[in-house]
Amino acid sequence: MTETINELRTAGPLFLPGGQDYDEERTGFQRSGAHRPTVIAGATGEDDVRAAVEYATTRGQQVTVQAGGHGLNRPLDGGVLISTRRMAGVRVDPSARTAWVEAGASWQQVIDAAAPHGLAPLSGSAPGVGAVSYTLGGGIGLLSRRYGFAADHVRSLQVVTADGRLRQVTPHSEPDLYWALRGGGGNFGVVTGMEIDLMPVRHLYGGGLFIDAEQAPDVLAGWQRWTETVPDEMTSAVAMLPFPDLPMVPQALRGRHVAQLQIAYTGSVADGRQLVEPLRALGPILRDTLRELPYSESGTVFDEPDVPHAYCSANRLLSELDPAALAALTTLAGPSAPVLCVVGLRHLGGALAGPPRVPSAVGHRRAAYSLGVLSLVEPGAEDTVRAVHGDAIAPFAPATLGRLLNFSFGPLNEEEVRSAYEPHDYRRLTELKARYDPRATLVSNHPIPAARR
Numbered sequence: 170m171t172e173t174i175n176e177l178r179t180a181g182p183l184f185l186p187g188g189q190d191y192d193e194e195r196t197g198f199q200r201s202g203a204h205r206p207t208v209i210a211g212a213t214g215e216d217d218v219r220a221a222v223e224y225a226t227t228r229g230q231q232v233t234v235q236a237g238g239h240g241l242n243r244p245l246d247g248g249v250l251i252s253t254r255r256m257a258g259v260r261v262d263p264s265a266r267t268a269w270v271e272a273g274a275s276w277q278q279v280i281d282a283a284a285p286h287g288l289a290p291l292s293g294s295a296p297g298v299g300a301v302s303y304t305l306g307g308g309i310g311l312l313s314r315r316y317g318f319a320a321d322h323v324r325s326l327q328v329v330t331a332d333g334r335l336r337q338v339t340p341h342s343e344p345d346l347y348w349a350l351r352g353g354g355g356n357f358g359v360v361t362g363m364e365i366d367l368m369p370v371r372h373l374y375g376g377g378l379f380i381d382a383e384q385a386p387d388v389l390a391g392w393q394r395w396t397e398t399v400p401d402e403m404t405s406a407v408a409m410l411p412f413p414d415l416p417m418v419p420q421a422l423r424g425r426h427v428a429q430l431q432i433a434y435t436g437s438v439a440d441g442r443q444l445v446e447p448l449r450a451l452g453p454i455l456r457d458t459l460r461e462l463p464y465s466e467s468g469t470v471f472d473e474p475d476v477p478h479a480y481c482s483a484n485r486l487l488s489e490l491d492p493a494a495l496a497a498l499t500t501l502a503g504p505s506a507p508v509l510c511v512v513g514l515r516h517l518g519g520a521l522a523g524p525p526r527v528p529s530a531v532g533h534r535r536a537a538y539s540l541g542v543l544s545l546v547e548p549g550a551e552d553t554v555r556a557v558h559g560d561a562i563a564p565f566a567p568a569t570l571g572r573l574l575n576f577s578f579g580p581l582n583e584e585e586v587r588s589a590y591e592p593h594d595y596r597r598l599t600e601l602k603a604r605y606d607p608r609a610t611l612v613s614n615h616p617i618p619a620a621r622r
């Protein structure tokens with residue numbers, strides 16, 4: 170073993186099972202599993218990535234990539250794990266309003282590099298998430314209704330494909346790869362860096378309005394009616410969740426079932442205040458963190474936990490939200506549910522529904538909402554949790570367009586992955602998989618199989 174590993178020459182460190190730091194290197198944010206590769210390449214740049222891919226390909230082994238590990242669904246057994254956490258550089262070009270983002274950079278690192286220039290990336294609810302992986306999955310964030318999918322604002326990518334070639338991918342140099350990578354996830358190559366657009370956003374009017382859900386059973390339907398009245402500058406979501414009765418939880422929320430309305434508005438503070446006013450009538454307000462905030466604090470809008478844990482979820486993209494289905498959801502995923510559930514609804518539409526500058530593989534653009542149900546999961550409890558999620562989501566079947574892979578935590582089967590795409594796009598993705606990675610050397614968290622010839 171050590172003999173063959175000596176043939177893998179990288180500038181960055183290698184980690185072997187049983188060796189020092191192997192466990193620490195393979196462990197990411199998602200704790201429901203971890204890769205168990207034969208070797209981990211702690212890549213420091215594109216040469217290391219190429220070396221690792223070539224090493225695997227010539228030995229018929231599989232390769233997977235990990236940045237933050239938020240999206241782990243398919244732990245790799247054996248093979249090569251490319252760990253990109255050492256490739257976290259971000260270079261901003263303020264005059265072009267772009268950033269070059271390396272494979273392992275988190276959104277917070279991009280946000281912090283862009284903010285001094287009055288610019289912001291199309292980042293999401295949790296800034297600790299990896300920017301590249303998020304973007305390859307489409308990327309729906311705090312500015313989405315105003316500017317669209319993150320994937321639609323990628324100018325170019327640098328990618329190592331399964332044949333070990335380093336490719337500069339632009340709409341002109343590699344049109345097929347450029348199309349597939351933006352929405353097709355980690356199926357077509359290992360991205361070493363990407364050039365993205367930055368938006369002229371310094372501040373938001375945003376934060377959270379926390380409503381006592383037990384006193385306001387119709388709060389989800391009330392939020393849905395309100396979303397029909399707002400401009401594209403308003404991106405919002407609602408989470409419904411139980412807060413534990415623990416000292417670290419703000420007093421007003423302890424032990425309560427809460428609807429947390431999450432607001433990100435890019436217009437003026439005065440307009441933002443006026444727009445959210447009707448939401449205050451939806452039920453008793455337990456906490457209010459709405460304010461003007463610098464984009465560098467955008468993580469406080471959703472205020473999601475940043476401590477690694479084990480979770481799984483179900484997700485659907487919906488054409489509408491039926492009030493009867495919302496009422497059923499409130500019960501099926503509410504305080505009396507057999508497992509603790511966090512419901513997440515996001516308002517889509519706006520620029521997300523518009524055509525991209527250059528077509529990409531992102532599917533279901535006409536979805537008006539996304540619905541997710543997420544739970545913490547203990548080993549062995551996965552099937553019970555999935556059954557509860559299935560029941561909670563079932564009433565939305567008539568309005569279901571498909572799935573959003575970025576919000577699907579837990580392994581999906583081929584049909585389920587296919588449901589994320591338009592049928593003709595999925596066919597094209599399988600054909601491109603056959604062209605760029607016919608032996609399925611690259612293992613993505615949501616695999617797309619190669620079309621049979």
Ligand SMILES: Cc1cc2nc3c(=O)[nH]c(=O)nc-3n(C[C@H](O)[C@H](O)[C@H](O)COP(=O)(O)OP(=O)(O)OC[C@H]3O[C@@H](n4cnc5c(N)ncnc54)[C@H](O)[C@@H]3O)c2cc1C
Nearest residue numbers: 236237238239240293294299302303308309355360613614
């Ligand atoms: C708390 C939380 C909040 C989130 N919020 C949002 C949100 O607002 N909007 C949104 O769209 N998504 C959101 N997501 C989903 C998130 O974008 C995905 O889970 C994403 O995959 C996480 O990136 P990562 O680098 O941390 O994950 P990793 O687990 O490191 O990577 C996930 C997968 O991406 C692929 N991949 C990673 N790096 C590369 C690379 N360099 N080249 C090719 N493929 C690669 C691999 O297939 C890998 O298995 C959220 C996730 C969490 C846990």
